[in-house]
Amino acid sequence: MNIEQYITDIQQRFPEIISTEVINTKRLMVYIPKSILPKITDHWFNKLQYRYIVVSAMDSKDGYELIYHYSDDETGWVMSLNVMLAHDNPEVESMTPIVYGIEWIEREIMDILGIKFLNHPKPERFLLAESWPDGDYPYRRKIRKGDR
């Protein structure tokens, strides 16, 4: 299956997908709403046996961006799921019950960006010390949309 066919396939399977973008050679980004994240993660990780790599998180103008990276080792493609979370209520379902290895990175993102992962088995601090003040997230930006 080439990438065009693959994109059509995944869009048919998950009609909720917002958009897809081939960002570079062998790099696909799939923009999704957070509601279908568990479904699509399960499809990629368990059915297609993609290898979980890591989650990149950043504070963008439009919200907190979570990018779940998976690797399709047969073709060498890096497949990424991009979920945008609102600035005022950043919470998303934890993927740890599906992908065990995701546990630590979700805790890290919790520390640095203050994103809440629902149903996380161990929602404790990972990088930051216990004495770090609550509500202070080092990777959050001060500049927001509409600011000059």
Next chain:
Amino acid sequence: MGKITIVPIGPYHPLLEEPEFFKLYCDGEIVVDMEWETGYNHRGIEKICESKTFEQVFYVVERICGICSTSHPFAYANAVESIGGVQIPVRAKLIRSIIGELERIHSHLLWVGLAGHFLGYNTLFMWAWKYREPVLDMFEIITGNRNSYAMFTIGGVRRDIDETKAAQLLKVLDDVKTKTDLLVGAVMDDPVIHARLKGVGTLTAEDIHDFGAVGPTARASGVDIDVRRDDPYAAYDMVKWKVITAKEGDIFAKAEVRLLELYESISIIQQCLQLIKKEGAGDIKTKVKEIPPGIGIGRAEAPRGEVFHFVKSDGSNSPVRHKILAPSYNCITTFRRSCIGGTISDAAIATAAVDPCYCCTERMVQVYDYKSGKRIMNAADLIKLSQQKTDELRTKILAKGQ
């Protein structure tokens, strides 16, 4: 269940990008549960990178790890160059691969030595580290440094390998190959090492998939992945080599994979040097004016597994976000599967099997009684325990042989 004792390992762990802390819960000799913590000495490198220019970031990521000091710039270069669509000269590709493979050789030799030390084979430790020295000297000849080579730049490499250096390198490689034969013989034919490492700390292919483990840790469990082949970069698609795998998933398999990978690395460098000679003199760098807005994902196969760099550019001269994944993160979490159910005397080598550095943790490891809080043993005792087990096995095996 009897009295549960907690065995803390750490928190200082000098080789990984952050020191970490392992808590082993033991029932008698058996490890029943395990936790790991990190962040004790977090350097905030991802955040620092956001305040540096694209060029400066090379020297920051190079310092993530003293052993993998080429793998991080490698993955970062792949990421940034993919944003700009930069094509690098063939000569630069070849030199990049040579440096990457030299690093793999010295890192694997270092691991063999350390594993030997944990098992009570201090001669193996001395040998392996002695054979690693000429490789580091070679780095000094090529790059000017034994470590943190500063070879990479956007669009190519910073220093050339001329014919004199190439000849020296070939000589060192021949030497390393002979020495590797010796090491392979010492490890593969020793019945005590077999008894000590086979069936210990076993990880199945499912475990690897669950945790996303990479590198020799994954390949030793029969998971045939290697970014160099699956998503080729630099000169890895220009030379012939094979990915080494083993089926068993135990520590012996991990040692086997690493030792045999030494031969592949030597062969890759030899072929690259031939290609450099064939290509003749040429550019080692293309000029890159600016990095356009966009997202770049770069991967490189470090000695410990895949290094992953995610770089977002907004068209300015520094990255907006730089996410780094070092292979150890996903490998370390597998300890929950490899150590639980095993004995404490195997925990030291099982945790060392994925190749985090343990050389300085000694004074930090202490065993406390869970209830009274009294110190029972320290790291030196733990290593002693591991070495004692080897001694006992050796005596038994020798007695059987006579």
